[in-house]
Amino acid sequence: MKKIDLSHLDDLALGSVFLATGGGGDPHVPQLITEQAIKAYGPISLIAPEALDDDAFIVPIGNVGAPTVSLELLPSVDEAAKTIDAFEAHVGRKVDAVASFEIGGGNSLIPLVAAAVKGIPVVDGDGMGRALPEAQMMSYAIAGVRPTPALALDYAGNQATFQTKTTEVYERHIRSFAMAAGGMITTAEHAMSGAELKRSVIPGTLSFSIELGRTLRENRGQAEGLLKPLQDIFVPSIYGECRLVFQGKVIDKATRIVGGYDVGEATIDRFDGSGEPLKISIKNEYLLATIGDKVIASVPDLIVIVDYETGTPINAERLRYGHRVAVFAVGCPEFYRTPEALRVVEPRCFGFDIDYVPLEKL
Amino acid sequence: MRIGIDVGGTHTDAVILNGDDVIAATKALTSADVISGVTAALDEVLKQSGVSVSSIRTVMIGTTQFTNAIIERRELSRAAVIRIGLPSGRGMPPMVDWPQDMIDAIDAEVYMLHGGYLYNGWPVADMRDDEVNAAVSDIQRKGIKNVSIASAFSPMNNTPETQVAEKVRAAIPDARITLSHSFGRLGLMERENAAIMNTTLLPFADRVVTSFLGALAQRGLTCPAFISQNDGTLMNADFVRAYPALTFASGPTNSLRGAYKLTGLENAIVVDIGGTTSDIGVIQNGFPRESNVIVNVGGIRTNFRMPDILAIGLGGGSLVSSDGRIIGPQSVGHKLVTEGLVFGGRTLTTTDILVASGHSDIGDKARVAHLAPEVVTQATATMHTMLNDNIEMMKPGGKDMPVILVGGGAVLVTDGLNAASKLHRPENAGVANAIGAAIAQVGGESERMLSYRQTPRAEAIASVTRAATDRAIKAGADRATIRAVDIEETAVPYMDEGATRVRVKVIGELAQ
Numbered sequence: 001m002k003k004i005d006l007s008h009l010d011d012l013a014l015g016s017v018f019l020a021t022g023g024g025g026d027p028h029v030p031q032l033i034t035e036q037a038i039k040a041y042g043p044i045s046l047i048a049p050e051a052l053d054d055d056a057f058i059v060p061i062g063n064v065g066a067p068t069v070s071l072e073l074l075p076s077v078d079e080a081a082k083t084i085d086a087f088e089a090h091v092g093r094k095v096d097a098v099a100s101f102e103i104g105g106g107n108s109l110i111p112l113v114a115a116a117v118k119g120i121p122v123v124d125g126d127g128m129g130r131a132l133p134e135a136q137m138m139s140y141a142i143a144g145v146r147p148t149p150a151l152a153l154d155y156a157g158n159q160a161t162f163q164t165k166t167t168e169v170y171e172r173h174i175r176s177f178a179m180a181a182g183g184m185i186t187t188a189e190h191a192m193s194g195a196e197l198k199r200s201v202i203p204g205t206l207s208f209s210i211e212l213g214r215t216l217r218e219n220r221g222q223a224e225g226l227l228k229p230l231q232d233i234f235v236p237s238i239y240g241e242c243r244l245v246f247q248g249k250v251i252d253k254a255t256r257i258v259g260g261y262d263v264g265e266a267t268i269d270r271f272d273g274s275g276e277p278l279k280i281s282i283k284n285e286y287l288l289a290t291i292g293d294k295v296i297a298s299v300p301d302l303i304v305i306v307d308y309e310t311g312t313p314i315n316a317e318r319l320r321y322g323h324r325v326a327v328f329a330v331g332c333p334e335f336y337r338t339p340e341a342l343r344v345v346e347p348r349c350f351g352f353d354i355d356y357v358p359l360e361k362l
Numbered sequence: 363m364r365i366g367i368d369v370g371g372t373h374t375d376a377v378i379l380n381g382d383d384v385i386a387a388t389k390a391l392t393s394a395d396v397i398s399g400v401t402a403a404l405d406e407v408l409k410q411s412g413v414s415v416s417s418i419r420t421v422m423i424g425t426t427q428f429t430n431a432i433i434e435r436r437e438l439s440r441a442a443v444i445r446i447g448l449p450s451g452r453g454m455p456p457m458v459d460w461p462q463d464m465i466d467a468i469d470a471e472v473y474m475l476h477g478g479y480l481y482n483g484w485p486v487a488d489m490r491d492d493e494v495n496a497a498v499s500d501i502q503r504k505g506i507k508n509v510s511i512a513s514a515f516s517p518m519n520n521t522p523e524t525q526v527a528e529k530v531r532a533a534i535p536d537a538r539i540t541l542s543h544s545f546g547r548l549g550l551m552e553r554e555n556a557a558i559m560n561t562t563l564l565p566f567a568d569r570v571v572t573s574f575l576g577a578l579a580q581r582g583l584t585c586p587a588f589i590s591q592n593d594g595t596l597m598n599a600d601f602v603r604a605y606p607a608l609t610f611a612s613g614p615t616n617s618l619r620g621a622y623k624l625t626g627l628e629n630a631i632v633v634d635i636g637g638t639t640s641d642i643g644v645i646q647n648g649f650p651r652e653s654n655v656i657v658n659v660g661g662i663r664t665n666f667r668m669p670d671i672l673a674i675g676l677g678g679g680s681l682v683s684s685d686g687r688i689i690g691p692q693s694v695g696h697k698l699v700t701e702g703l704v705f706g707g708r709t710l711t712t713t714d715i716l717v718a719s720g721h722s723d724i725g726d727k728a729r730v731a732h733l734a735p736e737v738v739t740q741a742t743a744t745m746h747t748m749l750n751d752n753i754e755m756m757k758p759g760g761k762d763m764p765v766i767l768v769g770g771g772a773v774l775v776t777d778g779l780n781a782a783s784k785l786h787r788p789e790n791a792g793v794a795n796a797i798g799a800a801i802a803q804v805g806g807e808s809e810r811m812l813s814y815r816q817t818p819r820a821e822a823i824a825s826v827t828r829a830a831t832d833r834a835i836k837a838g839a840d841r842a843t844i845r846a847v848d849i850e851e852t853a854v855p856y857m858d859e860g861a862t863r864v865r866v867k868v869i870g871e872l873a874q
Binding site: 028029032033036040066068069071072073074075076077078079155156157179182183249271272273308309322324 | 447449450451452453454458459478480481482484486487514515548549550551644651663670672754755756757761811861863
């Protein structure tokens with residue numbers, strides 16, 4: 001079994017921001033928490049999905065709420081483990097391993113904190129292979145894993161349990177609790193057996209994110225130089241295609257809240273001002289890239305904006321007028337191209353009236 | 363008339379401005395005691411201009427003393443650090459991600475207390491009197507005088523910070539206290555970092571401001587004195603005794619503002635070419651364009667707004683490869699005068715290329731006579747390409763923009779710059795920083811998280827603008843000239859519809 005120690009965290013956090021495709025929040029604070037947990041409890045065991053017993057009991061854990069709130073309401077080192085403790089008490093069963101909701105952003109790190117404190121392994125994989133805004137978009141839910149029984153804990157240890165009929169209803173209820181509890185909660189949900197996890201997880205993404213972060217770090221510099229090293233790791237992976245689709249300056253970025261999400265658009269001009277600009281549609285994540293009427297890439301494929309000079313990925317909440325950026329597009333894992341998955345993550349689910357065309361066919 | 367002074371690590375520059383005209387300018391060495399360097403520079407400009415001290419209306423000072431103190435870990439005082447936010451953030455104490463040498467340098471005592479507020483106005487937890495009293499007595503017992511206080515969501519509700527400050531002051535009347543909400547923006551850790559760094563600089567700030575004012579008094583300058591801050595606006599000198607951290611980025615800011623003043627161009631790219639780097643910045647409406655990314659000061663994350671500067675390794679001392687195709691980022695720096703070829707050294711630098719190309723006659727031209735003309739041509743082309751490409755990246759919207767060259771290395775640009783719609787080489791470019799200080803305005807900034815459901819948008823923006831205006835007036839601005847220069851609204855995702863972070867920056871002319 002592989003171990004995750006302090007030396008992996010910078011790369012994991014950097015890789016996770018890339019895979020977050022603009023969403024997922026800044027992993028700086030979750031990373032600090034993970035560092036504190038590893039310092040206190042030692043390295044974390046990483047278990048491959050296929051190494052789990054079919055009857056093992058696994059629960060995904062992560063934060064739900066507004067990234068902005070976590071800037072002020074700092075998480076605690078023991079919060080994730082307490083959530084697992086409370087969940088175990090609620091369902092009357094010990095958890096054998098924890099898993100991640102989404103590899104994109106801070107939620108890639110929360111399971112590590114729980115695993116470190118509890119002394120249990122974390123699954124090498126996640127429920128999205130990227131970041132997406134809603135619970136029913138998780139591969140666990142798409143593969144038929146039920147969200148409840150679920151349990152949420154706030155910063156003060158207040159606890160709520162959920163038993164809902166559908167994932168959509170669960171999503172609505174958990175958001176209400178997050179708001180009532182001050183804007184940020186930790187939840188354990190979509191508990192499943194090892195057998196269920198094996199057919200619903202996006203495998204290997206935790207170790208892939210570390211590898212991706214290392215690639216970004218070692219090839220730090222202008223975006224053109226990044227393309228080859230990125231292709232070298234994406235092409236043979238579950239992701240596949242990787243393209244550098246645009247380079248230029250952000251000349252406009254406007255978002256507003258619609259239905260509890262940050263919705264809007266960014267416009268990027270080429271450095272020399274030539275040709276039509278690239279437009280990126282945002283709903284927490286970067287979801288659609290177009291030039292004029294032409295689609296350059298769309299959800300569920302990954303659209304990533306990086307700082308032109310350093311190749312550092314930029315979150316949507318930090319993207320601003322004047323930023324000099326490069327835009328990469330990366331294919332999504334095959335799981336998200338199945339009819340069952342596309343039913344909940346195709347462009348129309350986000351209000352874009354287009355059919356999904358895989359990146360490599362655009 | 364006004365005097366602008368720039369107290370840097372190496373040089374202390376001074377200028378006298380009569381309206382828009384520079385009537386005297388000088389460069390002196392910065393002295394160890396600061397004060398004698400300032401008086402020397404003052405004497406020189408007063409002598410040059412023949413102006414009597416009574417006709418000087420204001421003195422503006424820009425300084426990198428406080429930035430340097432943080433970076434070099436010197437002049438820092440012991441601090442007590444109070445955070446009010448439990449039960450959130452357990453196991454995530456203040457300074458958790460600081461470099462160890464900085465933690466050692468300030469030798470802080472940390473106190474984590476219950477309290478603070480949530481975004482929606484509910485308390486995180488009730489404050490506990492016994493907890494607060496125990497912390498205050500411990501600080502008192504340990505004899506610590508410099509205290510920073512930060513609480514969760516204090517930009518929205520600062521009561522916890524002010525209440526604890528009152529208790530500290532009651533117990534320790536001569537305590538110097540920094541409250542994190544003075545540094546505005548959301549982001550508890552970054553705001554707290556700013557407050558701690560500020561606190562640890564307070565005794566030094568007191569000494570520096572006293573020397574500045576002492577130097578002015580010695581020369582009979584009784585007019586008001588101001589110090590320039592990060593965003594190119596001014597604070598009155600006594601304000602700096604309380605907020606030295608607000609000067610952290612004033613160096614590059616003054617250089618950009620000075621370039622603006624020297625040319626009158628409200629929108630331009632400024633290239634400041636020194637010995638080791640070319641710093642490229644952008645002037646928008648007369649002020650520096652600010653950076654988007656989290657800025658580190660001395661290895662510590664802060665929430666300060668800093669100018670967006672692109673530094674490239676091209677300066678007067680940059681190393682040139684033998685074929686002229688690669689320049690920098692290594693530089694001989696201040697050793698240029700011994701290591702450059704034209705000065706009898708053995709290193710091929712950009713200055714040698716300049717002399718070999720016949721554009722300058724410093725040093726001994728014979729020592730570069732052996733350089734092949736094609737190498738000189740290639741190296742000259744490489745320098746210009748580097749500048750053009752990087753200026754291109756800084757230009758907003760691909761629009762044509764003029765470029766202002768300042769700094770000692772500006773002579774390297776011999777062939778014009780394609781990236782510039784027009785190239786400006788202002789007179790007195792060497793003292794751009796002091797000029798930037800001399801023309802600083804007074805600003806104020808405020809930021810709050812509000813719900814547009816509870817507070818209509820217009821009313822919300824007006825209340826944040828009022829808070830920013832109050833800050834500007836407190837910092838010395840004339841109320842009648844204050845205008846909002848930046849209003850930023852950030853919706854908070856996943857939350858109640860209408861939850862929005864509103865930030866307003868105002869500036870105004872200095873009150874006479």
